[in-house]
Amino acid sequence: MDEIVAEFIRRTILKIPVAEIGKILRIWNFLSESQLKTINLQQCKENVSQDVVELCKKKRASMKEAAILDIIYHQTCQIKKIWIVYKMTKAPGEEVDLSDMEEFKASFKKVLQRALKNVHISFRDSEDDAVWIRIAWGTPYMKPNQYKTTYVVYHSQTPFVFISHCQIKKYIPELWQALMTAGNYHKIRQMELRSLYLDSLKAIVFKQYNQDFQTYYLTPLEEENSEAEIVDPRIIHENMKEKERIQRVTRETFGDYVQPRIEFAQYKLETKFKTDCKNGILAEREEPFRCLVKFSSPHLLEALKSLAPAGIADAPLSPLLTCIPHKAMNYFTIREK
Amino acid sequence: MDSSNVPEFTPKHGVPPRLRDYFTGASPFQRQLASVRKQTPFGQTPSRRKIPQCSPLQENIDPQKIAFLLHKQWTLYTLTPMYGFSYTNLKQYSTLLKCFLAAEKQKGLAVEMGEDFNFKVTFSTLSGIKGTHRDPAAFLVQIVSKSQLSSKNTEDKVVWTGWFCSVHGDSLLENVPDDFTCLPLFLANGAESNTALIGTWFQKTFDCRFTRLTISAFSLSWMAAMWTSCNLEHYGTATELLWSVPCSPQSLDISYAINPEDAKALWDSVHQTPEEITQEEVDLFIDCLCSHFHRHFRINLSATRLVCVSTSVASAHTDGKIKILCSKYLIGVLAFLTELAIFQIE
Numbered sequence: 001m002d003e004i005v006a007e008f009i010r011r012t013i014l015k016i017p018v019a020e021i022g023k024i025l026r027i028w029n030f031l032s033e034s035q036l037k038t039i040n041l042q043q044c045k046e047n048v049s050q051d052v053v054e055l056c057k058k059k060r061a062s063m064k065e066a067a068i069l070d071i072i073y074h075q076t077c078q079i080k081k082i083w084i085v086y087k088m089t090k091a092p093g094e095e096v097d098l099s100d101m102e103e104f105k106a107s108f109k110k111v112l113q114r115a116l117k118n119v120h121i122s123f124r125d126s127e128d129d130a131v132w133i134r135i136a137w138g139t140p141y142m143k144p145n146q147y148k149t150t151y152v153v154y155h156s157q158t159p160f161v162f163i164s165h166c167q168i169k170k171y172i173p174e175l176w177q178a179l180m181t182a183g184n185y186h187k188i189r190q191m192e193l194r195s196l197y198l199d200s201l202k203a204i205v206f207k208q209y210n211q212d213f214q215t216y217y218l219t220p221l222e223e224e225n226s227e228a229e230i231v232d233p234r235i236i237h238e239n240m241k242e243k244e245r246i247q248r249v250t251r252e253t254f255g256d257y258v259q260p261r262i263e264f265a266q267y268k269l270e271t272k273f274k275t276d277c278k279n280g281i282l283a284e285r286e287e288p289f290r291c292l293v294k295f296s297s298p299h300l301l302e303a304l305k306s307l308a309p310a311g312i313a314d315a316p317l318s319p320l321l322t323c324i325p326h327k328a329m330n331y332f333t334i335r336e337k
Numbered sequence: 338m339d340s341s342n343v344p345e346f347t348p349k350h351g352v353p354p355r356l357r358d359y360f361t362g363a364s365p366f367q368r369q370l371a372s373v374r375k376q377t378p379f380g381q382t383p384s385r386r387k388i389p390q391c392s393p394l395q396e397n398i399d400p401q402k403i404a405f406l407l408h409k410q411w412t413l414y415t416l417t418p419m420y421g422f423s424y425t426n427l428k429q430y431s432t433l434l435k436c437f438l439a440a441e442k443q444k445g446l447a448v449e450m451g452e453d454f455n456f457k458v459t460f461s462t463l464s465g466i467k468g469t470h471r472d473p474a475a476f477l478v479q480i481v482s483k484s485q486l487s488s489k490n491t492e493d494k495v496v497w498t499g500w501f502c503s504v505h506g507d508s509l510l511e512n513v514p515d516d517f518t519c520l521p522l523f524l525a526n527g528a529e530s531n532t533a534l535i536g537t538w539f540q541k542t543f544d545c546r547f548t549r550l551t552i553s554a555f556s557l558s559w560m561a562a563m564w565t566s567c568n569l570e571h572y573g574t575a576t577e578l579l580w581s582v583p584c585s586p587q588s589l590d591i592s593y594a595i596n597p598e599d600a601k602a603l604w605d606s607v608h609q610t611p612e613e614i615t616q617e618e619v620d621l622f623i624d625c626l627c628s629h630f631h632r633h634f635r636i637n638l639s640a641t642r643l644v645c646v647s648t649s650v651a652s653a654h655t656d657g658k659i660k661i662l663c664s665k666y667l668i669g670v671l672a673f674l675t676e677l678a679i680f681q682i683e
Contacts, residue, residue: 242658267633272602275628279605281621289603289629290596291573295589303582304588310584320633334633 001057006162008146009056009066013049014075021048024076028069031055059175067122071134074151075126081151081164084194084329085201086176088159088185090103101156108133108182115174120144128202129156137168137174150175153198159185160205162198189317200260204325246315250308253322259301267293267320272336288336301325346422400664403466405499407664411524412532413657415678416501418517419543424474427460434458434478456496457484468505468672473518475502480531491513497527499535504671510677521678522671524659544670550657550678552645557653562619564650565597565674567666572597572649574662578626579645580638591641593630597649612660632633 016024025036031052039051050263056065073079105123112119118138125131130324133152138144145168152175153162159162161179165172195201237243273282282289297303301324308315316322324330435458459479464473480497501520513519526531536547552560565576577594595603607622609612629637644655649659650669661670 036560133665137398251641269633271633272600273625273629274632275625285602285606289599291629292592292594293630294592294594296592297587297589299587300589303410303584303587306584307582307588307589307636312582312640315633316635318633318635334625 001060001062004146005066006053006057008063009061009069010049010053011147012066012070012073013052015043016077018045018048020076021084024069024072025052027072027076028065028255030061030065031059032068034060049113058081061194063120064122067120067134067136068124069147070146071085071122071124071132073116074134075124075132080196082194082196083153083162083164083198083201084162084192085205086163086188088161088183088188090159090184091186103123104154104156104182105131105133108178111181112174115177115261116171117144118144120146126153128155129155133196137166137171152179154179154183155202158206159183161188161322162201186238192329195262195264197261197263200262203260204262204328234320243309246308249315250305250317253316254305259299259305262300262324262330263298264294264296264323265321266295266332268333269293270333270335295321354576367527378495394666403463403664403667406667407661409498409526410658410660411526413552413659413678414522414523414536414547415550415681416539416547416569417520417545417682418519418521418538419545420498420517422441422518423545424462424476427462427476431458431460434460434535434538434540438534441534453454457481457483457493463500463502466500466502466504466668466671468503468668468675469507471507472503472505472596473520474496475520477501478535478574482673486678497524497525497531497535498524499527499532502671502675504668504675506679508677509676513650521536521551521682522675550674550675550681552653552655554655555654556667556677557643557646558623559614560651560673561646561648562604562614562622563669564646564648565600566614567648567650567663567669569649569663569665572601574647574649575598576649577652578643579647580641581644582641591636591638593626593638595626596604637682 005045013021022036025031027037035055039048039055048328056293096189108120109121112121112135116137117140117178120136120138122134123131124134130153133154135150135152136144136146137150148166148168150166150168151164154160163175180186180188269291270288272287273285275281302316304313304321307313308317320332320334341459409438415473435456438456438458446645457480459481461477461479463475463477467473476499477498479495479499481493482496483493502522504565506519506521510519510521540546561576561578575594576597577592578668580591580593582589603625604622607618607625609618630636630638641656645652650663650666651659653659659674661667
């Protein structure tokens with residue numbers, strides 16, 4: 001087994017959290033069960049990875065198998081990479097393509113390898129009818145760099161592609177061409193939607209977020225409290241009507257389900273400056289008041305949902321914010337109508 | 338203010354200084370000043386301030402000498418007056434501080450110095466960093482790590498920097514007895530552990546006290562207005578305000594960055610009084626920004642917390658961190674910070 005492959009496997013194992021190593025090796029299914037049993041997972045990670053490399057050497061693992069290990073690592077562990085969503089469109093009049101996933105993979109590989117020398121492509125299917133494509137880029141004079149890889153996730157029969165780019169950006173046109181040819185599409189464009197969480201992007205784009213059955217009812221705990229506290233029925237919550245209206249409007253806008261998880265939204269504002277007060281500030285100015293607003297949060301949509309009930313925002317919240325899942329965008333440019 | 342003409346007890350300042358006030362500190366030496374802050378009517382912050390201008394003294398500063406003060410993040414502290422500090426003893430202080438740090442390191446305390454014991458401490462004055470001639474001179478302390486290879490070509494690496502200054506502080510402070518030196522603003526850059534150790538040495542040696550300077554949202558909004566009002570030839574960075582929203586269970590940060598020319602245009606439209614900035618103008622400026630935001634997002638920024646302001650002149654964070662980007666307004670920024678420091682000193 002080549003030293004490069006050995007080093008790559010060693011480094012990949014080092015990246016995997018200890019708790020997941022056993023699971024990932026089993027999914028990989030390259031080493032037999034008896035071989036896996038010989039690995040002591042309690043020792044330090046450097047030794048674990050050395051043991052795995054030794055076993056792989058005995059079985060003569062090649063880069064092909066090592067690449068699959070890398071894909072499984074990316075599929076299983078939450079890797080901090082930004083995923084960007086692209087949408088492909090068919091030429092007008094073209095029919096829905098009925099080609100299957102195997103034809104897609106074969107065609108993609110052929111087109112990309114014809115365009116670029118020294119590119120290493122691996123495929124792995126995932127449970128939700130998608131294929132993960134791992135591409136390691138090289139140059140006409142250098143072998144593919146296995147540490148600079150681009151991942152592409154494609155669901156068959158859908159026009160959406162999720163791409164996690166690496167630093168090498170110059171082969172993007174060839175990548176797009178391969179995707180379009182293999183999928184039988186005419187154009188590809190980048191959507192204004194990106195996030196660290198691939199699952200949330202899928203939920204937004206495939207409109208699956210509102211099928212979650214976790215609903216928020218008025219919890220029994222709240223009712224108990226209200227019974228215990230109210231001694232005199234003449235004492236009421238002063239703004240009860242307004243609070244109920246806000247709760248109702250928020251529920252109508254956001255739904256009862258858990259929101260898909262995105263961590264930021266960015267708005268480029270190019271509207272004119274206007275205020276309610278009659279000071280005439282900047283009244284004669286024709287040029288737009290240029291701003292860039294960025295919202296960030298570990299779970300942005302849940303945070304926005306809590307603003308109106310907390311009194312920080314008006315209800316209903318601005319459609320610029322509530323449209324994020326529906327429009328499948330989190331980068332916006334707002335101009336005067 | 339010319340001290341020879343003005344009588345000591347001016348009606349404007351109410352409380353006359355009493356000798357016994359100077360000796361009621363809790364320190365064992367009983368030298369700490371109880372209060373140096375001039376008593377303003379009702380203890381309020383001023384409702385109008387001069388627009389930051391280039392200080393005449395700053396013209397004498399060699400821009401190269403103060404370049405290292407710019408583009409660096411400084412953590413801010415307030416400092417009570419130092420007893421027994423003398424500018425003629427700077428070399429002694431270097432030696433004493435170095436011995437202190439070496440001793441602490443030997444005790445096993447975490448001291449970030451680079452190579453063991455191969456460091457030197459320098460005390461030097463910073464000329465020109467003052468508002469008027471009455472402000473005491475600013476001085477700088479640096480810890481420099483010497484390379485172990487001890488070849489003359491390798492550069493010494495500055496590991497920690499701290500400087501003390503007072504810009505226009507004189508007008509806000511009571512007449513301070515001669516044995517005290519008042520440099521209420523302290524800025525540090527480097528490892529927190531070093532700052533703590535060096536602070537301890539100063540506190541023991543000069544019977545003073547450091548406290549972290551926090552910048553309230555109120556002061557940050559003044560900074561936003563003052564720095565947007567500065568005239569610059571070239572606006573490098575956007576005027577950015579960062580708001581932190583207290584919502585649960587997830588935190589939310591809103592960054593609102595305005596094109597610097599548009600921000601200046603808005604300010605010019607709000608600003609009426611020549612040469613001065615008033616509280617009303619600051620409030621109106623911030624209100625305009627908030628209402629433009631509300632028009633689009635229907636979120637009330639005034640219900641959230643302003644935590645950071647960033648402009649082409651400087652950027653400041655509520656935790657007491659500052660980064661000065663423009664040498665032209667260095668003195669103006671320091672003057673405002675000195676004022677905040679003095680108001681925070683008890």
